[in-house]
Amino acid sequence: MSEIFTKSMARNIYYGGSAFFILLFLALTFDTSIALPKRDHRENITPQVAQGKVVWEVNDCVGCHTLLGEGSYYAPELGNVYKRRGGGAFIKAWIKMMPTNIPGRRKMPQFNLSEEELDALVAFLKWSSEIDTAGWPPNIEG
Amino acid sequence: MxxxxxxxxxxxxxxxxxxxxxxxxxxxxxxxxxxxxxxxxxxxxxxxxxxxxxxxxxxxxxxxxxxxxxxxxxxxxxxxxxxxxxxxxxxxxxxxxxxxxxxxxxxxxxxxxxxxxxxxxxxxxxxxxxxxxxxxxxxxxxxxxxxxxxxxxxxxxxxxTVVSIVLLTGLVGLAVFFLFAFYNPENLVLDKYYWWWVVHLWVEGVWELILGAILAFVLIKVTGVDREIIEKWLYVIIAMTLITGILGTGHHYYWIGAPEYWQWWGSIFSALEPMPFFLMVIYAFTMVNKRRREHPNKAATLWALGTAVMAFLGAGVWGFLHTLSPVNYYTHGTQITAAHGHLAFYGAYVMIVLTMISYAMPMLRGRAAANSNKAQVWEMWSFWLMTVSMVFITLFLTAAGVLQVYLQRATENPLPFMVVQDKIALFYWLREIAGVIFLIGLVVYIISFFVGGESKKWKTRFDAL
Missing domain, CATH: 1.20.1410 (I/LWEQ domain)
Structure with a gap:
């Protein structure tokens, strides 16, 4: 770099540019937080949905599955599983029958969830499937 | 020391x-x-x-x-x-x-x-x-x-110095953004939105300041190039990093419930995110070419150059590959993400830490300026084994990801996840083999610390100044 472009100019771009874009990011975050209630339908987050999120977390479901595409890529996407499986009955039955006995197939552990926990998890997955995700995933297979 | x-x-x-x-x-x-x-x-x-x-x-x-x-x-x-x-x-x-x-x-x-x-x-x-x-x-x-x-x-x-202030800024940022790990609202969308303030603003934000400062320090030491020049480059690189990377966070907000305008902000700014990494490549090679002394630690110089190149490939090129929202619509949460994650973490952060260890460890162990020739040869073998095998891990995961995207998301008759996983198993086997080579590289790396021989000194007293 030539002598015309000095170190102090570089420093000013660093400080000025960073400050500007931090402020812009905060402004966009503010706007997003205003727009979100219509997209996440938070009015539907019942105590049961909240409990379901806890069940999701304390069993580290995200350690194998993705949820809205984030998590691990070892097992199917679950953001739309409620719709893919046509409701909660399949989900509950599936979780209860784990692990499968098929040799060599990827295994899901038996989590020994209570009926209450299973219902909460289903409620959480149902709520998740109704988030406005801009049309993602491309199809029902997730 | x-x-x-x-x-x-x-x-x-x-x-x-x-x-x-x-x-x-x-x-x-x-x-x-x-x-x-x-x-x-x-x-x-x-x-x-x-x-x-x-x-x-x-x-x-x-x-x-x-x-x-x-x-x-x-x-x-x-x-x-x-x-x-x-x-x-x-x-x-x-x-x-x-x-x-x-x-x-x-x-x-x-x-x-x-x-x-x-x-x-x-x-x-x-x-x-x-x-x-x-x-x-x-x-x-x-x-x-x-x-x-x-x-x-x-x-x-x-x-x-600029190096120490940039390092401190990065470390303070690391601490501040980690605090968002304690924010876990019941609302999954908010949870995800701020979860990225830890994850993205770490690895595509403040950690890059830490990387830049460490790389600048090692380059000053091994090349003897005037600090003023290196510091100017450092400022330009981290300026580009933050200017592109902060709004680049938007590439995580496409499909998690946030408004659609993030597809524009995220695509435009994260498309620019490779720029600081590209500058880093030019900078590292220019500084080494302009070196004013011959540092006896050749391995450390190799790691430093390797960091710049592999960070550009992993974070820059493989990041760009799936960052535009119309592409990401298909690749989000597939093996493409895994491929990028592996090469980016290895190229940027694993390699910068190994660069610093390579430079500092000989002095910390009471050796002269560098390990013996023999030990450095072992270390350089480990560099190539680990780096090349990581490139192959990335290529195999990318191939798996492309097939996964096609079979599960982009064809007329999409197949279920587990069916697709069975069909692409070959690439997972190849990835595992590349992983074993990586482990061998790591073993060679550790052996290099136990290879003796006469440690290398500066050739002349002038060089050490």
């Missing part, structure tokens, strides 16, 4: 390498579980192996950053470290807390671990990369605060 207190870096580097070995072993377990689904089940379920793999990576990189800081800051500040005793105490606290957490993952079912550690008081567990029990997270905060105090006092009371 100019200051005796720099020696506290040594245990940090040793611990980092030890945990690195653990990380790779669990990576191999997971890689095999991708194709032999019941391997080690139910002893080590996949999610447990993955937690151990990713958490060990984060912890050993933090050990590496801390060790690098303890080595670099006294030399930059031209004074002894504020408190070497605090640095050693924090080392043991961090190591024991980290080890207990990993043992907890392995020995206790995760839900039981959450119960035992009182997660319900302040639920923060069960989110990707932030799986640590809340009490471990509190421990991490305490260790980082103590570390920042130690480093900050040394910098503020000594000579202030």
């Amino acid at each position: 100019q200051y005796s207190s720099q020696s506290v870096a040594k245990p940090y580097f040793i611990a980092a390498i030890g945990l690195f070995v653990g990380q790779i072993l669990f990576g191999l377990i997971m890689g095999l579980q991708y194709v032999v689904g019941d391997f080690l089940f139910p002893l080590i379920p996949f999610n447990v192996a993955r937690m151990v793999h990713t958490n060990l990576l984060i912890v050993w990189l933090l050990f590496g950053f801390m060790g690098a800081s303890y080595y670099l800051v006294p030399e930059e500040s031209e004074k002894e470290l504020h408190s070497p005793r605090l640095a050693i105490a924090l080392f043991w606290i961090f190591l024991i807390a980290g080890a207990l957490t990993i043992v907890g993952y392995l020995l206790v079912p995760y839900a039981r671990l959450a119960e035992l550690t009182g997660d319900s008081v302040l639920p923060t567990m069960g989110r990707e990369f932030l799986e640590q029990p809340t009490i471990t997270k509190v421990g991490i905060v305490i260790v980082i605060l103590g570390f920042l105090y130690n480093i900050g006092m040394t910098i503020l009371q000594g000579r202030k």
Whole structure:
């Protein structure tokens, strides 16, 4: 770099540019937080949905599955599983029958969830499937 | 070594390498579980192996950053470290807390671990990369605060250089953004939105300042190029990093419930994110070409150049590959993401820590300026083995990802996830083989520390100035 472009100019771009874009990011975050209630339908987050999120977390479901595409890529996407499986009955039955006995197939552990926990998890997955995700995933297979 | 207190870096580097070995072993377990689904089940379920793999990576990189800081800051500040005793105490606290957490993952079912550690008081567990029990997270905060105090006092009371101020800025940012790990609202969308403030603003934000500062330090040392020139480059690179990377966070907001305008902000700014990495390549090679002395540590120079190139490929090129929202619509949450994650973390953060270890360890072990020729040859073999095998891991995962996207998302008749996984198993096998080569490279790396021979000195006294 030539002598015309000095170190102090570089420093000013660093400080000025960073400050500007931090402020812009905060402004966009503010706007997003205003727009979100219509997209996440938070009015539907019942105590049961909240409990379901806890069940999701304390069993580290995200350690194998993705949820809205984030998590691990070892097992199917679950953001739309409620719709893919046509409701909660399949989900509950599936979780209860784990692990499968098929040799060599990827295994899901038996989590020994209570009926209450299973219902909460289903409620959480149902709520998740109704988030406005801009049309993602491309199809029902997730 | 100019200051005796720099020696506290040594245990940090040793611990980092030890945990690195653990990380790779669990990576191999997971890689095999991708194709032999019941391997080690139910002893080590996949999610447990993955937690151990990713958490060990984060912890050993933090050990590496801390060790690098303890080595670099006294030399930059031209004074002894504020408190070497605090640095050693924090080392043991961090190591024991980290080890207990990993043992907890392995020995206790995760839900039981959450119960035992009182997660319900302040639920923060069960989110990707932030799986640590809340009490471990509190421990991490305490260790980082103590570390920042130690480093900050040394910098503020000594000579202030651009390198040390940029490093300090990055480390403070690391601490500040980690605090969002404690924010876990019931609303999944908000949870995800701010989760990225830890994850993205770490790896595509403040960690790059740490990377830039360490790379600048090593380049100043090995090339002897005037500090003014290197510091100017450093400012330009980190300016580009933050200008593109902060709004680049938007590439994570496409499909998690945030408004559609993030598809524009995210696509435009993250398309520019490769620029600072490209500049870093030009800068590293220009500085080495303009070198004013021949440093006897050839291996450290190789690692430094390798960091720039591989960070550009992994973070820059492989990031760009799937960052535009119309592309990401198909690739989001597939093996393409995994491919990018592997090469970016290896190229940027693993390699910068290994660069610093390569430069500093000979001096920390009381050798002259560098290891013997023989030891350096071993080290350079490990560089190539690990780097080339990681490129292949990335290529195989990319191939798997392309097929996955096609079969599951882009054809007329999309197939279910597990059916697709069976069809692409060949690439998972190839990835596992590349992983074994990586492990061999890591073993060669460790052997290089035990290869003797006469350590290398500066050729002339003039060179060492």
